[in-house]
Amino acid sequence: MIAVLLSFIYITLFTTVIGVGVLGLVKDTKFTTEKLDFQPIHYMMVGIIAITVYVEFFSLFARIGAVAHIILLMIAVIIGYFRRNRLNSLYKEYRSIIFSWEGFFYVCFIILIAFFTSRGEFHTDTNIYHAAAIRLYEEYGIIKGVGNLQLHYAYNSSYLAFASFFSLNWLFGRSLHTTTGWLEIIMCLYAFHGLKDFKHHNCHITDMMKVGILFYTLVNLIRSMSPATDYATMYFVFFIITAWCENYEWKRAGITMYSLLSVTAVFVATLKFSACLIVLIAIYPAFFLVKNKKWKDIASYLICGFAILLPFLIRNFFISGWLLYPFAGIDIFNVEWKIPKAHLLLDAAQIKTWGRCLYDVAKENIPVSDWLPIWWEHQERYEQMFLFAVVLGAIMQIIILLDGIFRRRRFRPELAVLFLAIWGNLVVWFFMAPFIRYGLAFLFAVIMIAAGDYLSEKRKGLYRIVTGSLFFCMFVSVSPYWDRYITDAGVFVKHNISQPYYILQKDYDIGNMESCEINGNTIYFSAGGEVNSYHTYPSTLYKGMLDEATLIGDSIKDGFKPK
Numbered sequence: 001m002i003a004v005l006l007s008f009i010y011i012t013l014f015t016t017v018i019g020v021g022v023l024g025l026v027k028d029t030k031f032t033t034e035k036l037d038f039q040p041i042h043y044m045m046v047g048i049i050a051i052t053v054y055v056e057f058f059s060l061f062a063r064i065g066a067v068a069h070i071i072l073l074m075i076a077v078i079i080g081y082f083r084r085n086r087l088n089s090l091y092k093e094y095r096s097i098i099f100s101w102e103g104f105f106y107v108c109f110i111i112l113i114a115f116f117t118s119r120g121e122f123h124t125d126t127n128i129y130h131a132a133a134i135r136l137y138e139e140y141g142i143i144k145g146v147g148n149l150q151l152h153y154a155y156n157s158s159y160l161a162f163a164s165f166f167s168l169n170w171l172f173g174r175s176l177h178t179t180t181g182w183l184e185i186i187m188c189l190y191a192f193h194g195l196k197d198f199k200h201h202n203c204h205i206t207d208m209m210k211v212g213i214l215f216y217t218l219v220n221l222i223r224s225m226s227p228a229t230d231y232a233t234m235y236f237v238f239f240i241i242t243a244w245c246e247n248y249e250w251k252r253a254g255i256t257m258y259s260l261l262s263v264t265a266v267f268v269a270t271l272k273f274s275a276c277l278i279v280l281i282a283i284y285p286a287f288f289l290v291k292n293k294k295w296k297d298i299a300s301y302l303i304c305g306f307a308i309l310l311p312f313l314i315r316n317f318f319i320s321g322w323l324l325y326p327f328a329g330i331d332i333f334n335v336e337w338k339i340p341k342a343h344l345l346l347d348a349a350q351i352k353t354w355g356r357c358l359y360d361v362a363k364e365n366i367p368v369s370d371w372l373p374i375w376w377e378h379q380e381r382y383e384q385m386f387l388f389a390v391v392l393g394a395i396m397q398i399i400i401l402l403d404g405i406f407r408r409r410r411f412r413p414e415l416a417v418l419f420l421a422i423w424g425n426l427v428v429w430f431f432m433a434p435f436i437r438y439g440l441a442f443l444f445a446v447i448m449i450a451a452g453d454y455l456s457e458k459r460k461g462l463y464r465i466v467t468g469s470l471f472f473c474m475f476v477s478v479s480p481y482w483d484r485y486i487t488d489a490g491v492f493v494k495h496n497i498s499q500p501y502y503i504l505q506k507d508y509d510i511g512n513m514e515s516c517e518i519n520g521n522t523i524y525f526s527a528g529g530e531v532n533s534y535h536t537y538p539s540t541l542y543k544g545m546l547d548e549a550t551l552i553g554d555s556i557k558d559g560f561k562p563k
Contacts, residue, residue: 001111001118001502008110009187011166014076015047020086021264022046023077026260036256040090041190045131045239046047046216048162049267049308056311059141059543060318064161065170072165079217100194110185116224118501120492122387122509123228124530128541130160131508131534134175137164139537144559147320147336148549149523150532151347154320154339158270158312158488174507175534181234184217185279190239196245196409201561203414205452212448214354215478216440220487225505233272237441240278241418241532245449248414259285259301260416264273265421266305270312272439273324277428280421285415318559320344326351328398337552337561355433368431375434382480383436389477393450396470400453401464415449422446447474508534519551 020043045448051072058068080087097103123130129152136143136153137160147154159179167175191210198207207373216238220231240261247257262282269276288297315324321338326348328341349361356363357378358370363371376384397419404411422445429439436443454471456465499506511531513524524539525531525546532541538556540546552558 001114001505003176003504004114004118004181005110005557005561007166007168007176008114008182011179012186013105014073014166015044015051015465016090017076017080017083017087018072019043019045019047019049020083020090021076022050023501024083025088026256028200039190040094041186041239042243043090044186045236045264049264052162052267052270053308053311055137055165056158058159058314060311060314061141062072063141064137064164067171069165069168077448089451097193104194106170106189109188109560113181113188113224115183116221116492118176118225118504119496119499119506120222120225123223123226123230125152125230126226127226127509127511127531129155129532130163130229131175131177131395132532132537132539133160134164134167134227134321135534135537137161138167138175140557142315142318142553143338144318144554145549146322146538146559147325147339148337148545148560149538150542150545151326151339151343152541154316154322154325156312156319156325157230157232157272158229158267158316159229159232162232163227165193174504176505177225177508178505179225180220180227180231183232184220184224185236187235188214188217193244202248202456203452204455205449206242206249206454207246208448208452209238209445210246212441212444213242215482216444218482219410219440219484220438220488221489229272233268234272234369234437234441235277236264236268237275239280240268240281240445241422241441241445244281244388244414244418245452255285255288258287263301263304263308265382266308272310272352272438273327274428274432275425277424278421279494280424281417283420290506296325306308326481337415337559340562343562351433355438379436380484385477385479386436386481389474389481392470393447393476396450396454396467396474397446397468398483399463399470400450400457421448422449449477450474510535513539516546519554521551521554521556523556 023036023038023043023046030230054072055064055068055491058064058071063070097106115285128148133153136146163177163179166179167177169175178238191213194210195207198204198446201207212233216234223231243259244261247254247261258281262279263287265279265281268278279339285301288294288300289301313323316325317333317335318337319325321335322344323331323332325339326344328344331341346361353359353361353364357375358366358371379387403409423443425442426439426446429442451471453472457467510532512527512529513532513533513536514527515522515524515536518522523546524533524536525543526539526541530541532539548563550563552561
């Protein structure tokens with residue numbers, strides 16, 4: 001736990017300084033006359049993006065070890081010096097909170113998350129490929145065609161780049177995996193701090209989205225130490241939607257904040273490409289920027305988005321030979337390390353059929369009417385109740401929309417575009433791979449925005465009775481969901497409080513690995529079980545894939561190609 005807490009402090013300082021430096025450029029360029037009111041959460045999220053993009057670019061040339069870390073640390077020190085006034089003002093602004101009962105509550109919460117981050121369970125996919133992919137960053141940076149060794153490597157989530165930077169294996173001789181727990185902390189403190197003035201707010205959409213952040217953290221609590229790509233993606237989606245609603249309610253930075261959040265949405269696409277339609281929010285700021293002929297602004301935001309996307313696409317090319325894996329619609333490369341199209345299509349079919357709980361790729365194209373009942377029956381009862389709450393939330397949103405049209409209330413284009421992005425992602429999620437965890441932030445958003453709209457409404461009468469009934473039913477339907485995870489957390493504490501992880505964090509699971517040689521190089525594979533061990537590299541969970549791949553040259557650094 002002590003090592004975890006120190007890691008939390010280090011990541012906070014590092015991301016904040018980098019974020020202050022990057023957002024300072026936004027003010028210095030003076031391409032906006034709006035007053036920019038950035039909060040610590042904005043600096044830290046921008047810091048995450050900047051560090052991740054740096055690691056992705058650096059990994060193209062070298063491994064992510066001491067050199068990569070020290071270079072960026074020196075840059076952070078330089079930024080800290082030149083931005084010391086802003087950093088000092090941030091400290092003065094929040095110093096009173098730190099030394100107060102509110103701050104005491106935050107400290108207790110941080111210790112709680114550190115407890116869960118120091119021990120617990122790993123996400124299934126972390127044992128399958130997250131941990132092993134982080135080790136590849138640490139040891140090689142990038143290996144051409146490594147997706148031929150295991151297709152999961154070709155998913156190339158940028159979150160694993162960020163996690164590899166703060167694993168500090170080169171320093172401690174073992175990998176820290178604290179980034180998910182840290183994300184939970186900064187997002188929850190953002191939520192807690194905003195909710196303390198709930199009763200003074202006239203509009204509660206942002207408040208309820210912050211409640212959704214707390215619910216989502218509860219869902220992940222016992223897996224806080226797992227660097228799972230789903231968690232990072234959903235937290236960034238929560239941040240974008242919440243900050244968007246916050247800007248709508250408080251008008252803190254006008255069109256500039258909407259534009260910056262649109263750039264952040266591009267980053268979400270690199271975390272998990274299935275969430276890429278969140279970029280639809282860019283329609284709103286783009287309309288106003290074009291209308292007002294802000295060509296310099298448009299160019300600046302496009303360059304930022306391109307800088308975020310470029311290393312992700314380059315890594316895709318080197319890892320898999322495809323621009324977007326596992327998407328066969330863009331087939332423009334013909335390199336020797338390219339993953340065979342048949343393997344790509346099979347992998348895409350597995351994702352789709354597993355998400356529908358069919359577990360048979362031969363059923364990939366069966367009608368919705370055939371797979372929907374099967375999918376529904378495979379959901380736990382508390383998950384079915386949660387999905388029912390989503391339906392109720394959608395109905396409430398429609399009623400609120402129709403009431404607004406009938407009463408000729410002011411059209412809310414900011415929220416209309418946000419709803420388009422949320423529902424666009426939900427449609428893709430439902431038809432492509434409807435695992436609940438893949439779309440949980442969007443599902444929560446439907447419920448929470450509807451609840452926030454209801455709590456913001458002051459009108460009485462029949463309308464209030466109908467929406468109030470829906471609100472009550474939503475609350476009842478969601479209750480089994482959070483009750484399940486509160487129970488899980490309590491049981492977890494009972495069973496793990498005596499575990500010896502109060503100084504150092506629990507290490508990655510050790511898999512049952514065997515090895516073989518290819519051109520004199522040792523390659524590891526799992527001899528059974530669902531653990532592709534972090535502790536052996538390069539490795540694959542599937543011996544069958546290893547049998548179908550070979551090295552391009554005499555060294556692992558030369559990369560892998562299909563036989």
